[in-house]
Amino acid sequence: MMPIRTSQKAAQFNESVIREMTRLFLTHSGPEGVNLAQGFPDFPAPDALKEAACAAIRADLNQYAITWGAKSLREAIADKTAHHYGVRPDPEREITVACGATEAMMAALLALTNPGDEVIVFEPFYENYGPDAVLSGATPRFVRLHAPDWRLDPAELAAVFNNKTRAIIVNTPHNPTGKVFAAEELGWIAALCQKWDVVAITDEIYEHLVYEGKHLRLSDLPGMAERTVTITGLSKTYSATGWRIGWLLAPPEATVAIRRVHDFLTVGAAAPLQEGAATALRFPDTYYAELATRYQEKRDSFLAVLRSVGLTATTPPGAYYVLADASVWLKTLKLPDDKALARWLVTERDIAVVPGSSFFRVPAEGANLIRFCYCKKPETLERAAKLLTALFPGVA
Template identity: 35%
Template structure:
C-alpha cells in the first residue's frame, strides 16, 4: 500500500490502486480532545433507530403555554426583529430584575447587574470565560451538567469535584471544608440539581457560603429549575448574608415555560410577569407526572432515589444484572424501547456513576404510562 501526504490530509490507496477517502489529522484543541458526541445525542439517535420512548433527554413532548407563544407572535408582528442591545433590551432587563426581587427579595440594577443571554448554557460559558483564568481552581459537585466540565476545560481551569452520593446526595461537609481554600477561585453549583433532583438545604448552603466568604471564593449558581421545586422552597445563593457581591446567578425561561428550543427571547418580558397561578399549576402538573414515573419505576424493580426538584429522577439499575449504566441504557433502548441517560458521563470519575441512570418525567402522562408498561413487560429483576 502506498501513501502520499500533505500538510492537511493523508490519502491511502488499496491494492488495486483505488484511492480511499482522505484521513485528516485530529484538529480539535488538546483541551477538548476528551469530549466526544454528547451522551444525549447518542441516546437520542438510538431512540429513533429503535422506536424507543425518550425519557432520557430533558425536553417536554408537550407545548408551552399559549400566552407565551402569543407574546412572541405579537413581538414579531410589531417589527421587533433586528439586533437587540447586547446585554438585553431595557424592558426585559427590568422585568428580570423585578422577578428576581419577587423571588429572592434582592434588589438588582437592571442596567448594571442583569445580562440576557441565549439560554443558560451561554450564561454559564460567559460567566466561566469572563471570570476564570487558566489554572484557576473551580469546584464542581458531581454528578454535574455535562457542559460545565467542557466549558471549564475551554477556560483552562483546574477542576476539582466533590461527589454527591445516594441515597440523599447530601454534600459531604468535611470533604467540602477540605476542598475550599485560598487557592479556590470559584464554586459552580446547581440547585435544584440536575441530574439528581436534589435541592441544597439551607444548612448546606450556609456552610458553603461561610467557606466562600472566608476564602474569598466566587459562586456560580445555576438555578434553571427554581420553579420546579416540589418539597422545599428554592433558596437563591445570592440571598444569603455576604453572598450577593460574590455570586453570579444564572437562570432560564426554557424549563419553566416548556419551550426548550427557544434560545432568543429578548422581547418576551411578559413571561416574567406570569401570574403566580401559572407556577402553581406547573408544579402540580409535574408532581402528578413524577408520581407516575417514580411509582412505576419502583414497581418494575428499580431502586429510586428521592428527587425534590427539577424534572429528573435517579435510579439504581443494578437489580437487572447489567455491568454498568451504559450497557443497561443500551439494553433498555434496544430490547425494552425506553430511553434513560447513563449518569457516569456526569462525573470526573465515571466509576462513581456506573450503577445509576437518569429518567425524566417532562412528558405527557400517556407517554409516561406507556414507558412504565414496556418496562413492566420486559425488564426482569435478577433474584
C-alpha cells in the same frame, strides 16, 4: 494529506451523552418509543408566551436586540426577581440575557476565571460543567454528593478549597439527582466562599420545580450578594427549551466582564423570543404553583412505576429527574454496565435513558445508575410505564 490539528482543550472531553441518547432514540425508535433521556417537555409551551413572540415577529422586531438583552426583558427579570425573592437587580448594571443558561455558564466562567484557577463542581454533575471549566482554562475539582439522599459532607467540601480556587458551581435544584441544597449546606458553601475569596456561580434553572419547602438562593445569604452570579432562564419553567433564553444576575463589576465575553460569544439572544419571554415572566403566582403541582404528580406516579420494576431511587425533592440504581436490571439482563443497558434499551426496546456514568469523573462510580426525566405528557409516561412493566414484569 495531514489531518487538521485539534486543540488540547477539545481532546479533554467528549460530546454530550445526554444529547447522544436523543440522537440514538431518533435513529432507532418506533412511533411508540419514549425519550426519557434529554430533559425537554413533549407538551406545548404556554400560549401567551408563543403569541407574544409571534406578535413581535409580525411587528418586525427581527433585528439585533441590545447585546445584553432587550430592555423589556431585563425589566421583567428585575420585577420577577423582586416579586419572588424580595431583591430587585438593576436592569442596566446587573442583568445580562444570554442564549440559554448553557451560554450563560460559559460566559461567566470565561469572564471570572483565569488559566490555572480551580473551579469546584459537585459530583454527580450536569455534564457541561467540567468542559466549561476546561474551555475557560481552569481546572475542575470535584466534591462528591453521597447517595442515597445525595448529602454533602462539610469536611470534604472544605478540603477542596485552596488558594487556587476561584469559583464554585452550585446547581440547585440539581441535575441529575433532583437534590435541593439545604439551607445548612448553602451556609457551608457561603462561609467557605468568603473565607477563600471565591465566587459562586449558581445554576438555578429549576428554581420553580421544588416540591417540599421553597427554593433558596445562595445570593440571599449574608455576604454572598457581592460574590454570587445567579443563572436561570426560560427553558424549564416555561417549557421552551428550544428558545435558548437565559440570564445572569451579577454584581456590576462582574456584569461588565460577563457582557464583554457574551458579546463575542453570541452577540445576543433572539430578539422576538426575548419579547415572548418578557410576557412569560409576568405570569401570576398561580402559574408557578400549578406547574410544581403537575410535576410533583408526574414524579410520584413515575417513581411508583420505577420501583415496581425493580429500581431503587430516593424521592427527588426538585427538578424533573430520577437517578436510579439499576443493579437489578443489569443482573437480570446480564449486561456489564449502565452504558450497555442504556444502549440496549434504546436500540432494542425504544426507551431512551441516560447512563449514570456520564455524571461521574470516574465512570465506574456511576456504572449501576441510569437517569430518567419525567417532563412528559401523561400519555407519554403511561406509554413508558407499559413498556417498562412489559420488559421487567415482577422484577421487584
